[in-house]
Amino acid sequence: MxxxxxxxxxxxxxxxxxxxxxxxxxxxxxxxxxxxxxxGVTVTHNGKVVGYEQIGQKFTEDKYFWSRPSAVDYNAAGSGGSNKAPGNEDYLKIVQERIDTFLAHNPEVKKSEIPAELVTASASGLDPHLSPAAAYIQVARVAKARSISPEKIKQLVSDNTQPPVLGMLGTPTVNVLKLNVALDELK
Known part of the structure; x- marks a missing residue:
């Protein structure tokens, strides 16, 4: 021993x-x-820190682009998904509520056009990015709420679209917080 x-x-x-x-x-x-x-990399607006670049935030006003839903209400201290199966009745009810809310605020969009990421939460519940398609589908609502031409808002989305890493790894993304800060900085 x-x-x-x-x-x-x-x-x-x-x-x-x-x-x-x-x-x-x-x-x-x-x-x-x-x-x-x-x-962490902070995002500032008018000299004030408004969030972190890699942590999703909740936006519910029509004048902002909405983030991907979060199962943990964007709580960075306790990230996680809903852990419910795609066929779970409670989960399907939550997704349908999100679809109904999105359609109520975006009446020009058809249900079949809604990107899944706008009604389903990410695995971490903190995803700060959307696909360009999920951002573009919200342009009409944001433009109307801000009384800005949709073309100007589309250009802003385009300017804030990040290409795949090294041009080939991943997909293009739009950081929602940075996009909304850019919106607020529009004259």
Missing amino acids: KKYLLPSIKLTIVLVVLLGGIYPLLLAGIAKMAPGEGD
Whole structure:
């Protein structure tokens, strides 16, 4: 037993120092070199921080583009999905309520045209991005609410569309918070 006890204690001490001290410090040092210095990239408007670039937020006013629904009400402290099966009655009722709400605020849109991401929550509940199609389908409502031409709003969506990484990894996305800040900055 002594033969195994001393090496086990030594290994435990080495691993505690490495994994409990050196490794976290190394990761914290690397994070300080990243955008936002490891604290997340903030988005500001009129000199005030209005949110984080990679955390979704709730927008419900017609004058803003709406984000993807969140099963955790955009609570970054407790991200997660609904964990309900696609055929679950409660889940289907929630999705139908979201469809009805969207159609009530966007009467020119047909049910079949609504992108699924506008009525279903993401796995984390914090997705800050929409597809360009999900943003463009909201243009008429936003333009009407702001009394701005739809063409100007479409151009704003286009200007805020991020291409796939390296032009081929992923799909084009629109950061909803940045788009809404750009809307507020329109003259």
